[in-house]
Amino acid sequence: MKALETLTQGERELRDELSLVSARIRTETLRLLETERGVRVGSIVRNSQGDEFRITYIDTHGPEPWMVGTPRNTDGTFGIVKTYLSDDWKLVST
Numbered sequence: 001m002k003a004l005e006t007l008t009q010g011e012r013e014l015r016d017e018l019s020l021v022s023a024r025i026r027t028e029t030l031r032l033l034e035t036e037r038g039v040r041v042g043s044i045v046r047n048s049q050g051d052e053f054r055i056t057y058i059d060t061h062g063p064e065p066w067m068v069g070t071p072r073n074t075d076g077t078f079g080i081v082k083t084y085l086s087d088d089w090k091l092v093s094t
Contacts, residue, residue: 037091040094045092053069056068064087
């Protein structure tokens with residue numbers, strides 16, 4: 001019984017440590033994106049087809065970060081449909 005409790009406690013500690021490391025990775029990835037490419041949540045980017053998007057979320061899981069944005073409507077506002085953007089975008093404004 002003691003061995004099971006020890007293993008369970010060890011598992012909890014490892015999960016907590018992994019959560020902290022994951023949060024640090026996300027923070028550093030977002031910092032590098034802003035420093036190197038000038039983009040952050042709230043930035044406006046244009047894709048290769050000329051469509052503009054406001055960045056609403058940056059997914060940092062995986063080898064490369066993916067940006068999620070909402071498209072600009074014809075009246076200048078931004079829609080609610082979220083779209084994953086490929087890496088063929090250019091920064092319009094931050």
